[in-house]
Amino acid sequence: MRKLNPSFFPYRIDASKNMFPVVPLSLEFGAKKKEFFALVDSGATVSIFRSEVAESLGINIEKGKKIYLGGVGGRIRGYLHRLKIEVAGKRFICPIVFSRDYLVSF
Numbered sequence: 001m002r003k004l005n006p007s008f009f010p011y012r013i014d015a016s017k018n019m020f021p022v023v024p025l026s027l028e029f030g031a032k033k034k035e036f037f038a039l040v041d042s043g044a045t046v047s048i049f050r051s052e053v054a055e056s057l058g059i060n061i062e063k064g065k066k067i068y069l070g071g072v073g074g075r076i077r078g079y080l081h082r083l084k085i086e087v088a089g090k091r092f093i094c095p096i097v098f099s100r101d102y103l104v105s106f
Contacts (some may be wrong), residue, residue: 012037027096028084029057034042047096048078054098057083061098076101 011019021040026033034056049068054061064079078099085094
Protein backbone atom coordinates (compact mmCIF):
# COMPACT_ATOMS: atom_id res chain seq x y z
CA MET A 1 0.00 0.00 0.00
CA ARG A 2 1.42 3.35 -1.00
CA LYS A 3 1.82 5.73 1.96
CA LEU A 4 0.72 9.35 1.76
CA ASN A 5 3.39 11.95 2.28
CA PRO A 6 1.85 14.84 4.27
CA SER A 7 3.72 17.35 2.10
CA PHE A 8 2.49 15.81 -1.18
CA PHE A 9 -1.05 15.19 -2.31
CA PRO A 10 -1.53 13.44 -5.68
CA TYR A 11 -3.73 14.93 -8.40
CA ARG A 12 -5.10 13.54 -11.65
CA ILE A 13 -5.28 15.80 -14.66
CA ASP A 14 -8.03 15.19 -17.21
CA ALA A 15 -7.95 15.92 -20.96
CA SER A 16 -9.09 19.51 -20.31
CA LYS A 17 -6.18 20.05 -17.87
CA ASN A 18 -8.52 20.10 -14.83
CA MET A 19 -6.83 18.84 -11.67
CA PHE A 20 -8.60 16.46 -9.28
CA PRO A 21 -7.24 15.39 -5.86
CA VAL A 22 -7.01 11.62 -5.46
CA VAL A 23 -5.95 9.34 -2.63
CA PRO A 24 -4.55 5.80 -2.87
CA LEU A 25 -6.50 3.31 -0.76
CA SER A 26 -7.30 -0.35 -0.49
CA LEU A 27 -10.70 -1.96 -0.05
CA GLU A 28 -11.17 -5.40 1.46
CA PHE A 29 -14.14 -7.73 1.13
CA GLY A 30 -13.84 -11.28 2.42
CA ALA A 31 -10.49 -12.67 1.26
CA LYS A 32 -10.11 -10.09 -1.54
CA LYS A 33 -8.13 -6.89 -1.10
CA LYS A 34 -7.53 -4.46 -3.97
CA GLU A 35 -5.90 -1.07 -4.36
CA PHE A 36 -7.62 1.89 -5.99
CA PHE A 37 -7.34 5.64 -6.35
CA ALA A 38 -10.36 7.60 -5.12
CA LEU A 39 -11.40 11.15 -5.86
CA VAL A 40 -11.34 13.35 -2.76
CA ASP A 41 -14.66 15.20 -2.51
CA SER A 42 -14.48 17.38 0.58
CA GLY A 43 -18.20 18.18 0.36
CA ALA A 44 -19.38 14.56 0.25
CA THR A 45 -21.21 12.95 3.15
CA VAL A 46 -20.60 9.36 1.94
CA SER A 47 -17.95 7.50 -0.05
CA ILE A 48 -19.19 6.34 -3.44
CA PHE A 49 -17.58 4.05 -5.99
CA ARG A 50 -18.59 2.73 -9.39
CA SER A 51 -20.14 -0.74 -9.59
CA GLU A 52 -17.00 -2.10 -11.31
CA VAL A 53 -15.08 -1.63 -8.05
CA ALA A 54 -17.63 -3.77 -6.20
CA GLU A 55 -17.60 -6.41 -8.93
CA SER A 56 -13.78 -6.65 -8.81
CA LEU A 57 -14.11 -7.49 -5.10
CA GLY A 58 -16.90 -10.03 -5.65
CA ILE A 59 -19.62 -7.84 -4.15
CA ASN A 60 -23.21 -8.11 -5.38
CA ILE A 61 -24.12 -4.44 -4.95
CA GLU A 62 -27.88 -5.04 -4.89
CA LYS A 63 -27.47 -6.94 -1.59
CA GLY A 64 -26.67 -3.62 0.09
CA LYS A 65 -29.21 -1.12 1.39
CA LYS A 66 -30.76 0.83 -1.50
CA ILE A 67 -30.33 4.60 -1.13
CA TYR A 68 -30.61 7.63 -3.37
CA LEU A 69 -27.91 10.30 -3.48
CA GLY A 70 -28.21 13.82 -4.85
CA GLY A 71 -25.60 16.30 -5.93
CA VAL A 72 -24.66 18.79 -8.60
CA GLY A 73 -25.10 16.13 -11.31
CA GLY A 74 -28.57 15.07 -10.17
CA ARG A 75 -29.89 12.04 -8.28
CA ILE A 76 -28.49 8.51 -8.51
CA ARG A 77 -29.37 5.15 -6.97
CA GLY A 78 -26.74 3.31 -4.95
CA TYR A 79 -26.35 0.47 -2.50
CA LEU A 80 -24.77 0.93 0.91
CA HIS A 81 -22.21 -1.59 2.17
CA ARG A 82 -19.65 -1.63 5.00
CA LEU A 83 -16.10 -2.55 3.97
CA LYS A 84 -12.64 -2.61 5.45
CA ILE A 85 -10.62 0.28 4.03
CA GLU A 86 -7.01 1.33 4.39
CA VAL A 87 -5.93 4.93 3.80
CA ALA A 88 -2.51 6.35 4.69
CA GLY A 89 -1.70 3.30 6.82
CA LYS A 90 -4.94 3.50 8.83
CA ARG A 91 -7.46 0.61 8.64
CA PHE A 92 -11.11 0.96 9.56
CA ILE A 93 -14.65 -0.07 8.57
CA CYS A 94 -16.25 2.45 6.23
CA PRO A 95 -19.78 2.82 4.86
CA ILE A 96 -19.42 2.80 1.06
CA VAL A 97 -22.06 3.26 -1.61
CA PHE A 98 -21.69 1.43 -4.92
CA SER A 99 -23.69 2.64 -7.91
CA ARG A 100 -24.22 1.65 -11.53
CA ASP A 101 -25.36 5.25 -12.15
CA TYR A 102 -22.12 6.85 -10.89
CA LEU A 103 -20.04 7.59 -13.96
CA VAL A 104 -17.03 9.51 -12.60
CA SER A 105 -13.88 7.86 -13.93
CA PHE A 106 -11.90 7.64 -10.65
